[in-house]
Amino acid sequence: MKKTIISAASLTALSAVAAANISASEVTVDSGDTLWSLSSEAGKTVEEVKSLNNLTSDIIFPGDVLKIDGEAPAAPAEEVSSDATTYTIEAGDTLFAIANQFDVSVSDLQEWNNLTSDLIFVGKTINVAGGSEAAEEAPAVEETSAPAVEEVEVEEVEETPEVQDVEEVEESEEVEESEEVSEPAPAPAPEVSGGNAASVAHSVAAGKSYVWGGNSATAVDCSAFTQQFMKAFNGKDIPRTTYGQQAAGTQVSNPQPGDLVFFNNYSHVGVYIGNGQMVDALNPSEGVGERAVSYVHGHVDGYYRF
Incomplete structure (x- = not known):
């Protein structure tokens, strides 16, 4: 019987090739990377990369590992009944996302639930279909439960702010654009004599x-x-x-x-x-x-x- 002997060097080379093939479909986000720049380098569109990674916006963070090649994941099965009239808010929800999910407008949700702002809270049940069913009352500002979008709770500001005087800005001399992206010269701001x-x-x-x-x-x-x-x-x-x-x-x-x-x-x-x-x-x-x-x-x- 013939025996096949594989050297340690051969195993190392095969392992390296396998590792390269695995990592070729993923990229680790570095400081300064954008979804657009990573998509361009991979020959993909921004929407393709977002679909591969289930992203809902273009914001990414250093250290994230993104897929840049492969088939887009299948859309998850809809868990919410189409005839649902209420919805319990979960962590990460926004009023905008809930409105899209139930095919209604943000203003409809605000009207049906007596909301005066976009702030919502985890665990609260809201009305998503109108009608006479009352939604849970929004919590007071002092409540300690975290809002669904992790935003800082703030006092609502009336839409009549005091108009501040604005110093007239003189146009600076036009500066030639540099190819270096870091610290480009600021463009002249538009002249504004006053206003809110x-x-x-x-x-x-x-x-x-x-x-x-x-x-x-x-x-x-x-x-x-x-x-x-x-x-x-x-x-x-x-x-x-x-x-x-x-x-x-x-x-x-x-x-x-x-x-x-x-x-x-x-x-x-x-x-x-x-x-x-x-x-x-x-x-x-x-x-x-x-x-x-x-x-x-x-x-x-x-x-x-x-």
């Missing part, structure tokens, strides 16, 4: 699209947009990055229009304009505009004033 935070934020956002690392009159990322807004709103120069802006601001528990709101370990920032709404530069597909604070997947780190 919402009107200033919409004015700064007008005509801009989202580009990671962008900071110009036509392209911005989240922290470039808030930097341009703060210069136009109160004439203050704040740092370029989300982490620098968080360090320079003062955290508050009663957010006012014009404060900055940070998300997901200070990886994203927007301009709070009151009534649970903000203006931000979210991602290439969502762009620059107004949306609910609760629309961002993840959690709110806090509100900061400058």
Whole structure:
């Protein structure tokens, strides 16, 4: 009988090849990576990578392991009956997601459940089909149970903030764009002679699209947009990055229009304009505009004033 002898070196080589084949379909997120850049490197679209990893937004974190190749997972079976009239809130739920699940609008859910904001709480049962069935009363602010979206509970702000005088901003000389993405020169903020935070934020956002690392009159990322807004709103120069802006601001528990709101370990920032709404530069597909604070997947780190 012939015996086949396999050397240790051969086994090592085979193991290395197997390991390479296994890891080729996954990638570990590094600091500075975006879903768009990882998708481009893998020859995939952002939507394909999101589908492979069951992602509902474009936000990723260093250390995450993402699938970049393979078949998209089958959609989970619907567990909620189509004729359900109530729903018990679970951790991670948002009012926006629940509205989509039951094919109703956020305003319908607020009306049926006597809600005055987008804040919801784990374990509470809400009415999702209208009618006469009463939903559970929303808890008072002092309740210690964590909200479903892990957001900081805040006092509702009336939509009549005092108008702040804004210093007129002089246009600086145009700076040539550098190919280096880190620390691009800030674009001149639009001249605003006065107005509230919402009107200033919409004015700064007008005509801009989202580009990671962008900071110009036509392209911005989240922290470039808030930097341009703060210069136009109160004439203050704040740092370029989300982490620098968080360090320079003062955290508050009663957010006012014009404060900055940070998300997901200070990886994203927007301009709070009151009534649970903000203006931000979210991602290439969502762009620059107004949306609910609760629309961002993840959690709110806090509100900061400058």
